[in-house]
Each structure stands twice: as structure tokens, then as C-alpha cells.
Amino acid sequence: MITMKDIIREGNPTLRAVAKEVSVPLSDEDIKLGKDMMEFLKNSQDPVKAEELKLRGGVGLAAPQLDISKRIIAVHVPNGDLENPEPTLSAVMYNPKILSHSVQDACLGEGEGCLSVDREVPGYVVRHNKITLSYVDATGEKQKIRLKNYEAIVVQHEIDHLNGVMFYDHINPENPYALKDGVLVIE
Numbered sequence: 001m002i003t004m005k006d007i008i009r010e011g012n013p014t015l016r017a018v019a020k021e022v023s024v025p026l027s028d029e030d031i032k033l034g035k036d037m038m039e040f041l042k043n044s045q046d047p048v049k050a051e052e053l054k055l056r057g058g059v060g061l062a063a064p065q066l067d068i069s070k071r072i073i074a075v076h077v078p079n080g081d082l083e084n085p086e087p088t089l090s091a092v093m094y095n096p097k098i099l100s101h102s103v104q105d106a107c108l109g110e111g112e113g114c115l116s117v118d119r120e121v122p123g124y125v126v127r128h129n130k131i132t133l134s135y136v137d138a139t140g141e142k143q144k145i146r147l148k149n150y151e152a153i154v155v156q157h158e159i160d161h162l163n164g165v166m167f168y169d170h171i172n173p174e175n176p177y178a179l180k181d182g183v184l185v186i187e
């Protein structure tokens, strides 16, 4: 089971490497890794398990954060409405690729956090508001989906990890809260 000790932190060169595509059909090893990554996210969002295992909450995780330089991400975005247990997006994505995106940009009003960054880095992380994404799912099927707003932000953050990009690379050093006209701020 994955816990915080398995997650590498800034300074580890794997976080700055470009990860390798996984071969399809998926190996048993890559399928198990995807399952373990998804289990970590669910545990991290469970108050009892997160406390027990001392996990930081996350809605996304990329294999390079486990010192595994493979193009695998897991995302598990709970529904904002606590009454509704259905997540708005839950998937393990192999070889995810952004095919196209909106002109419209967006950012999280509260900035972004990362399980591999043990510090607050304030500022707007401007990303595409909408993306069209292809990936191979855990059954080996090719998928093509469209995402927007928070889900799109999370997936872009995790795909950045596959390309050695950290969220704060996108923050304007002169003015971390500078925003061009028309950027959607997502609260």
C-alpha cells in the first residue's frame, strides 16, 4: 500500500525527468501500480484512514512521484456535495495526452498544492479551462474524454509531472497573482 514515505519530494531528479510511455497491452505490474495509486488517493480522502496512515489529502497522483518514471496518473475527484458519494472523475490514465484545449484559461482561486512539495507556494497557476484528452484505461481500452474546470486543472497538474513540470513553474515570479484578462478563477 502506498503511503507518504513512498512519495518523493522536490530535489529528487525524477520529478524533473520526462517519463516514458507504458507499453500496451498493459503489464500486470503497470495495472497493479495504477490500482495502488487509486487506493492511495481514496485513502488520503478518508478521514479515518488518512489520520491512521498520516496521509496528505490529494485528488491526483503521478507515477514519477513514486520515483517511477512512467506515463501513468490517477485522479479521484470527489463530488463537492458530501451527500453525493459519486466522484466527478475517477480514473487511472495510461499514456494520457492532451489532444486539444480551449482558448479560455483558468486557475484555482486558492492556488495549487502538490504531495511532492512540502511547502505552500502562493500564486495563480494558469492552465487551460477545457481539455480534450486521450488515454488508455485500466482495461487497456483507448478513451477520449473532455474535461473542464477543476477536473481539467487536476489532470493538467498530473500530466505536468510526466513532463518534469512542477505547478510553481507556472507562477509569475514578479507578481504571483497577476492575471491576464479573461482567465477564469475557479473557487
Ligand SMILES: CNC(=O)c1cccc(C)c1Nc1nc(N2CCN(c3ccccc3Cl)CC2)nc(N2CSC[C@H]2C(=O)NC)n1
Residues within 6 Å of the ligand: 044, 045, 046, 056, 057, 058, 059, 060, 061, 078, 108, 110, 111, 112, 113, 114, 115, 120, 121, 122, 153, 154, 157, 158
Ligand atoms: C496552496 N493552496 C492550496 O493548495 C489550496 C488551498 C485551499 C483549497 C484548494 C483547492 C487548494 N489547492 C489545491 N487543493 C487540493 N486539494 C484540496 C484538499 N483535498 C482533500 C484534503 C483532505 C481530504 C480530502 C480532500 Cl479531497 C485534496 C485536494 N489539491 C490541489 N491540487 C492541485 S491540482 C492537483 C491537486 C492535488 O491533489 N494536490 C495534492 N490544489
Ligand code: NI
Residues within 6 Å of the ligand: 113, 114, 115, 116, 157, 161
Ligand atoms: Ni503534484
